[in-house]
Amino acid sequence: MKKTFLINDLVWIGFAFAACYGGLKLGFGSFHQPHAGFMPFLSGLVLGLLALVDLISGLANRWRDEKKDVEVWANINWGKLLLTLALLFIYTALFSTLGFVITTVLLLFFFFRAMEPRPWWVVAISSVTCTGLFYLAFKIGLESQLPSGIFGF
Amino acid sequence: MELLNFLLLGFSVALEPANLFYCFIGVVIGTLVGVLPGLGPVAAMSLLLPATFHTTPVASIIMLSGIYYGAMYGGSTTSILVNIPGEAASVMTCIDGYQMACKGRAGPALGISAFGSFIAGTAGILGLILIAPPLVDFALKFGPPEYFSLMVLGLMILTFLTSASMIRALMMAAFGLVVGTMGLDNISGLARFTFNIPELLDGVGLVPVVMGLFGISEVLLNIELKVKREVFTTKVKGLLPTLEDWGKSIWSIIRGTILGFFLGILPGGGAVIASFVSYAIEKRVSKHPEEFGKGAIEGVAAPESANNSAAQGAFIPLLTLGIPSNVVMAMLLGALIIHGVTPGPLLLSQHPQLFWGVVASMYVGNAMLLALNLPLIGMWVQLLRVPYSILFPIIILFCLLGSYSINNSTTDVAIMLVFGVIGYLMKKLSLEAAPMVLAFVLGPMMETALRQALIKSKGSFSIFFTRPISATCLIIAIALMIMPLLPWFRRRRPGVKLEHEDVT
Numbered sequence: 001m002k003k004t005f006l007i008n009d010l011v012w013i014g015f016a017f018a019a020c021y022g023g024l025k026l027g028f029g030s031f032h033q034p035h036a037g038f039m040p041f042l043s044g045l046v047l048g049l050l051a052l053v054d055l056i057s058g059l060a061n062r063w064r065d066e067k068k069d070v071e072v073w074a075n076i077n078w079g080k081l082l083l084t085l086a087l088l089f090i091y092t093a094l095f096s097t098l099g100f101v102i103t104t105v106l107l108l109f110f111f112f113r114a115m116e117p118r119p120w121w122v123v124a125i126s127s128v129t130c131t132g133l134f135y136l137a138f139k140i141g142l143e144s145q146l147p148s149g150i151f152g153f
Numbered sequence: 154m155e156l157l158n159f160l161l162l163g164f165s166v167a168l169e170p171a172n173l174f175y176c177f178i179g180v181v182i183g184t185l186v187g188v189l190p191g192l193g194p195v196a197a198m199s200l201l202l203p204a205t206f207h208t209t210p211v212a213s214i215i216m217l218s219g220i221y222y223g224a225m226y227g228g229s230t231t232s233i234l235v236n237i238p239g240e241a242a243s244v245m246t247c248i249d250g251y252q253m254a255c256k257g258r259a260g261p262a263l264g265i266s267a268f269g270s271f272i273a274g275t276a277g278i279l280g281l282i283l284i285a286p287p288l289v290d291f292a293l294k295f296g297p298p299e300y301f302s303l304m305v306l307g308l309m310i311l312t313f314l315t316s317a318s319m320i321r322a323l324m325m326a327a328f329g330l331v332v333g334t335m336g337l338d339n340i341s342g343l344a345r346f347t348f349n350i351p352e353l354l355d356g357v358g359l360v361p362v363v364m365g366l367f368g369i370s371e372v373l374l375n376i377e378l379k380v381k382r383e384v385f386t387t388k389v390k391g392l393l394p395t396l397e398d399w400g401k402s403i404w405s406i407i408r409g410t411i412l413g414f415f416l417g418i419l420p421g422g423g424a425v426i427a428s429f430v431s432y433a434i435e436k437r438v439s440k441h442p443e444e445f446g447k448g449a450i451e452g453v454a455a456p457e458s459a460n461n462s463a464a465q466g467a468f469i470p471l472l473t474l475g476i477p478s479n480v481v482m483a484m485l486l487g488a489l490i491i492h493g494v495t496p497g498p499l500l501l502s503q504h505p506q507l508f509w510g511v512v513a514s515m516y517v518g519n520a521m522l523l524a525l526n527l528p529l530i531g532m533w534v535q536l537l538r539v540p541y542s543i544l545f546p547i548i549i550l551f552c553l554l555g556s557y558s559i560n561n562s563t564t565d566v567a568i569m570l571v572f573g574v575i576g577y578l579m580k581k582l583s584l585e586a587a588p589m590v591l592a593f594v595l596g597p598m599m600e601t602a603l604r605q606a607l608i609k610s611k612g613s614f615s616i617f618f619t620r621p622i623s624a625t626c627l628i629i630a631i632a633l634m635i636m637p638l639l640p641w642f643r644r645r646r647p648g649v650k651l652e653h654e655d656v657t
Contacts, residue, residue, distance in 0.1 A: 004582065012324060012328075015331075016327075016331075019331045022346055026343060026345055027343075030612060031607055031614075032607070032608070032612030033608065033612075034603075034604045034608070035341065036338040036341045036343040036345055038600075038604065039330070039334050039596070039599075039604075040331060040334045040345060043330035043331045043334065043596075044327075044331055046323075046327045047324055047327035047328055047331065050320050050323050050327060053320055054320045057320075067583075072581055073581070075377055077376060077377050080376050080377070081373060081377065084372075084376060085570070085574065088549070088553070088570050089567075089570060091553065092553075092566045092567050095563050104550065108550070111545070112543075112546060115376075115542035115545070115546070116542040126543075130547065130550070134554060138554050143207060144203070144554070144557075144558040144561075145558070145561045146554075
């Protein structure tokens with residue numbers, strides 16, 4: 001059984017159902033006078049029907065043409081992947097509060113250190129230099145409004 | 154005579170120092186992302202889109218266009234020297250280009266690729282000049298039904314040509330349409346799927362979506378790969394192809410150029426498809442098809458020419474109809490709208506300096522690329538040696554800051570990360586992001602056209618079939634949808650991986 005593809009289709013059917021429901025709540029209107037929910041409902045309906053066809057054809061031929069579950073999820077370094085995602089979300093959450101400089105130095109420090117073992121002082125210098133170059137490019141060069149954070153820099 | 158005057162206007166715009174500078178930056182970055190596997194022109198354009206906010210619309214489009222056709226040039230370098238396509242349109246170049254390099258003929262392979270690209274790029278621009286103005290007159294006859302049907306056709310062609318299952322490609326297009334409805338409704342002003350987040354009132358931004366789907370997801374995928382890149386360490390020499398090489402390649406270049414250009418114009422077509430089709434045709438017409446895959450120079454010349462002329466041809470639907478034919482053009486559409494320019498039939502008359510300036514800058518850019526890609530080839534080869542552990546935090550940081558600086562909002566960054574995860578899962582499940590992005594961009598336009606057409610016809614769908622242009626588009630679209638259901642065709646369906654940028 002290739003659960004991955006079964007779950008995939010079920011997720012899309014669920015999403016399509018939500019889009020249709022949302023569309024109806026917004027108001028479908030009529031073909032003569034379509035309202036705001038017209039397009040979300042139609043798109044959701046098409047998505048749901050297609051996912052259903054995919055699910056039925058998959059079940060009928062036992063997902064013969066698909067990769068096995070182990071092939072889809074093979075070779076994944078879950079630790080690195082989840083760490084990267086967690087760092088990115090934490091960075092986003094703290095970006096405005098701590099400011100660009102501090103969050104970016106910390107993010108780069110973690111990435112440079114976690115991806116390949118290097119002496120910590122090399123990592124520290126690389127992180128600070130990179131942050132400085134990005135600061136120059138975005139803040140000075142492109143006049144982006146990068147946040148200063150609670151420390152004021 | 155009028156055409157000549159417009160071209161002169163174009164060159165006067167393109168040769169302004171600021172525009173020359175942006176053109177140069179564009180082609181350099183394009184070559185860079187073309188050379189570096191893992192970062193394609195779409196991701197690069199979305200990264201740099203915020204950087205163009207402070208420039209004029211002309212400079213912005215000149216730079217973004219330069220990235221696109223520059224990536225077409227640069228992509229061949231990694232294909233030939235490392236057997237890894239720098240971007241999707243160079244996949245076919247790997248086959249014979251790398252074999253030529255293995256036989257000590259990396260120089261002529263790189264040379265014919267650069268010259269072929271230059272010839273095709275220049276011819277493509279000529280085609281653009283000749284075809285775009287008459288097409289504008291034709292486009293003025295388009296009403297909401299025609300626009301809707303043409304966009305349906307574009308989406309159908311794109312999903313038809315994907316390598317994955319057509320049903321799943323259509324699912325992704327439908328998903329894109331749903332995401333495209335987020336934000337204020339264009340007609341009633343009602344907020345849709347905004348979840349009380351004020352930043353979502355304008356809808357989900359194109360840049361966070363594209364950066365997430367193409368940039369972040371690619372990085373997440375690369376984290377798990379342990380790729381050892383074997384770069385040709387010997388000095389690349391003899392870049393100028395011999396007369397014999399030219400004799401073998403010239404017709405391949407011509408065929409690739411013509412084919413690529415017309416496939417580029419096709420809604421849903423583009424450089425990737427053009428390179429695949431031209432390689433297949435070249436192999437079929439060759440007197441020595443057995444040499445293909447073993448280092449045939451025609452196998453390098455044809456796809457490289459095709460992808461460059463397709464890159465120019467793809468500008469036609471965008472600049473004349475306002476409809477992007479592929480994801481890259483969708484990025485350019487986004488850039489034009491951000492700068493307050495509405496692409497479409499009136500662009501040529503309302504903003505002639507933009508249209509002709511961009512066209513003329515392509516000539517200039519092509520000449521710059523020839524200089525960048527032949528004498529400086531050694532420098533690009535050195536770049537291939539940058540470890541991914543250094544490259545990837547920098548790519549991520551570009552994505553984070555790029556999406557933040559559009560609205561100075563961390564909501565956009567969060568949206569980008571969410572789409573990064575979605576993109577990663579989509580790649581794992583062989584779901585293609587290109588139909589999703591194109592549908593996401595076309596969605597609001599399609600919705601407006603559909604609703605206007607239905608209001609006009611008092612709710613009757615016959616309006617789409619009683620008007621010739623609309624009916625033709627829809628009949629072709631329906632045929633494309635039905636064809637994969639036919640058993641004899643299913644075995645022959647030409648599938649192309651549209652956005653896989655790092656074949657490892």
